[in-house]
Amino acid sequence: QxxxxxxxxxxxxxxxxxxxxxxxxxxxxxxxxxxxxxxxxxxxxxxxxxxxxxxxxxxxxxxxxxxxxxxxxxxxxxxxxxxxRRPVGANQVDAAKNRIVDTASQVTEKAREVG
Structure with missing residues (x-):
């Protein structure tokens, strides 16, 4: 040892x-x-x-x-x-598109309320 x-x-x-x-x-x-x-x-x-x-x-x-x-x-x-064919990232594009459409509809609603 x-x-x-x-x-x-x-x-x-x-x-x-x-x-x-x-x-x-x-x-x-x-x-x-x-x-x-x-x-x-x-x-x-x-x-x-x-x-x-x-x-x-x-x-x-x-x-x-x-x-x-x-x-x-x-x-x-x-x-x-x-x-x-739903390529990679298509879900994110769709989510962004829906968000833009929602925002546009909200702006349209606000514009109708105001004037």
């Missing part, structure tokens, strides 16, 4: 070994990142007249694609709703 003191020493040693391992791994990661930046920086500066417009064009194309997909999804949802 191990004494309580020896297991405490082992636990502290394990924690210290873990801390050292994390520090070495972090230092290696930071060092690797710095070397990669040193190597890539001249290439990025050299090709930036090509890369910057390319990145802007890619962002615009991606934005247009996402917008197109959103419109297609919206039209598909509206088609299902109009055809009575």
């Amino acid at each position: 191990k004494s309580p003191e020896s297991s405490r020493v082992l636990r502290i040693g394990g924690v210290l070994a873990g801390i050292v391992t994390v520090m070495v791994a972090g230092t290696t990661a930071v060092g690797g990142t710095m070397v990669a930046l040193l190597v890539a920086s001249p290439l990025l500066i050299l090709f930036s007249p090509v890369l910057v417009p390319l990145a802007i064009a890619a962002a615009v194309v991606l934005g247009c694609l996402v917008s197109f997909l959103a419109v297609v999804a919206m039209v598909a949802w509206l088609y299902k709703y109009v055809k009575g």
